[in-house]
Amino acid sequence: MKIAVLIKEVPDTGADRTLNQHTGLADRAASEAVLDEIGERTLEVALKILDSQPETHITVLSMGPETIQATLRKALAMGAAGAIHVSDEQLLGADLMLTAQVLAAALRRDQYDLILTGNMSTDGSAGMLPVMLAELLSLPAATSLSQITITDGVLQGTRELEGATAQVSTPLPAIASITEALPDARFPNFKGIMAAKKKPIEVLSLADLDVEALPADTARSIMLTVNQRPAREAGTIMTDDGQAATALVEFLAKNNLV
């Protein structure tokens, strides 16, 4: 079975993230770029399949800046067989549609049985890419899965809906997106790290993929303005002396909150 795992590099959510006020792009110098946490979990899903089905072939795919290569190398060390990195200056500030078109073009170059993604990225919070790929590639998409199993060419999973869960299934080939309920990734071992040095990272440009950044028939979403919000300031902080509860209720009453 051939699996593609889509991972994304994002500004670290554990630090203050900054947008450049002129370009509206993520300020890469100000905040460290890391692999989106959901991406590690997505890779782990594929690695678990590889554990039980050794003939599985995993390719990690990412569109993003140079720095993602270290992460792709780590994915190879964990057990992925190959990596594809789409990198092009024209992709700076790419919107969802362009990202989807690029990733779809990269996926069309091979026949994958399963395309795995995270349910939502922490920088864009779109939660849309998996179904956009489903439309572009004419594949079924089982999204927002908190459980996933693959047997005899059929994917089964538990889909987390708002206020409900659904048992869903689809024959492969298919796309699946997973939630953070699934476990975090394993660490690469020494043997894996050595083996990864010999594995390929294919780098592709827009020209290689035959995708145009600004085709005449496709609207793009552009950022018009960017403003930094003033930071919040601390108010009254008191240590509990037995009276704090009363003081809190008075504070709420004064602010018309009770």
Added chain:
Amino acid sequence: MTTFAPDSILVFLETTLGGEPAKSTAELLGAAAGIGTPVAVIAAEAEHLEALAAHAAQAGAHSVLSAQVDSVVLTAPLADVLQQAYELVQPQAVLLAHSLTSREVAARFAVRHKLALSVDALGVQRDEQGVIASHSIYGGAFATTSAPTFGAPVITVRVGSIEERAQAQELALRALDVAAGDSAEITVQDVSSVQADSARPELRTATKVVSGGRGLGSAEQFELVYQLADALEAGVGASRAAVDAGFIEHAAQVGQTGVAVSPQLYVALGISGAIQHKAGMQTAKTIVAINKDSDAPIFEIADFGIVGDVFKIVPRVISALEARKAQ
């Protein structure tokens, strides 16, 4: 043949699994009324369509287009309905909720029509050139606006972010006959609803929220969070640590990878205030925190903070609130 106003804004209204209008209905129509003439699209099981259409008109839809679908879970058939409505109405913008179902409908539809997507908007405005969406990026640290290079934007709006409401309209209903599309879809075998207690306000749209963290210690002790929430008539949220520990279901998670809320009042109990938690609540109007660690980062953004033990303080707060109510 009905004609549609040139400034029509097409609003896709989501239906719950039980056939009720989704909570986002009134705010989406409110947002649409602020920038044009709201036209609603409803896709649901046949038996619910009439009541849903009446509700949409009541909430401000000038006309309602409805179509029957077998299930409201799969998003490709819902996108088929939106697509047909779009072709009929030729609107200046398409609005949907940024919920699991609606954002997938938006994404599928935008791909099919090659329209620009603006996601997770907190508001919509209009300038000379068209409709603009405003967003809050990186957990509220930045405010941005976005617009399409051309064409109608497809905008998903964060649930609970719009206060405007539209005026009720007479019902003008038109049934669409949408043939089953040819999109590849999954099969849904079984849907089981997670028992939601309807008495309590829903987290996303609640004007007050009480959240509990790891500091609550156990699922039994997390009960204290519900008690304070009920005393304040608030919705209930949680940190990821509390969700991971199994104190409460994942749907209650507030933060970067959970729900983003902007209530009038947010009360954080036993929550340290990690940056990923703050990303989901720091735009609340008033923040109250109770934590026994005076160095907890949550105090940096709290309007009112108490350094102390939640198990001692919260019961006293509840009695003081009850005493106040009894007056």
